């Protein structure tokens with residue numbers, strides 16, 4: 001080496017170590033792509049609250065590094081999803097993406113995350129494809145697949161003696177897949193779905209469909225609605241008097257985060273979900289106390305839990321690489337193998353990156369979705385079409 005090249009090499013090494021040191025001091029950039037407006041606005045807020053609660057409990061750090069947040073309101077609008085995802089990926093250059101609620105938006109987000117090789121933590125949207133045909137090593141879900149809670153309701157409803165069911169939902173991936181999951185579980189158990197009713201997302205003109213249900217007189221109705229739309233559907237179902245003649249069942253989103261607004265119209269409803277009130281475990285009690293302290297006017301719900309667990313999962317990954325997010329493969333491998341001590345109960349991730357978890361049967365009692373029993377123990381999504 002000539003003195004000249006030696007000096008150049010030294011300078012380069014110094015510059016590199018300076019930039020590495022700088023990178024380690026920089027905060028981890030977390031991009032929230034969530035709905036902060038529209039029918040799912042409250043869900044987005046709960047997810048963010050849950051995520052931040054866990055980070056705050058770690059002294060504001062994950063993997064030894066501060067966390068900086070970047071936010072986009074995705075409006076639950078799939079048409080705007082590619083542009084919104086690009087804001088976080090290209091403009092803000094986030095290290096990790098966290099989102100979202102709406103299945104259609106989440107599928108576009110997953111595509112964008114995979115194209116950019118940015119790690120994605122899906123904190124609600126159940127689109128079966130995300131941990132099915134679209135699965136990837138950098139794609140994780142801390143919520144559920146649309147199939148999971150709906151499938152679990154099938155045998156429960158059949159065991160109650162119901163032979164015929166009508167389904168009603170919004171016409172998009174979440175509704176279609178929840179209905180398909182319920183049908184699979186119900187018909188396997190001897191029941192028959194006699195009619196599928198739907199309306200476009202996020203419409204709430206339920207009246208003509210309720211009239212049709214009254215005329216069809218099925219033994220029961222199965223539904224997927226969530227957020228603001230779920231509040232109105234449960235109220236309208238009761239106002240039409242149908243709650244007296246045809247029992248209503250659903251994925252638990254129907255009554256999660258909505259009971260305050262639904263009031264008496266929701267009393268007694270049975271739903272299946274991967275979270276419930278009254279679990280009464282030390283882990284859940286601690287989470288609920290901390291959430292209540294941070295947000296005195298908000299009840300802890302499934303969305304808050306999913307956000308909280310996304311932060312827990314990220315912590316596992318970042319701890320494994322000492323906060324060095326550039327070590328993507330090692331970080332992702334640690335995350336895939338994680339066992340999360342969730343307020344919902346312990347869960348692991350399937351090969352496809354979806355929680356393998358208990359699904360609870362719950363009943364509305366006052367302002368609570370009280371746990372009654374475990375409807376399906378450690379239920380894994382079939383991950384149809386995932387080639388990992």
Ligand code: PHB
Nearest residue numbers: 102103125126174226253
């Ligand atoms: C979805 O679009 O996947 C979705 C939205 C709201 C929920 C559950 C699932 O509460």
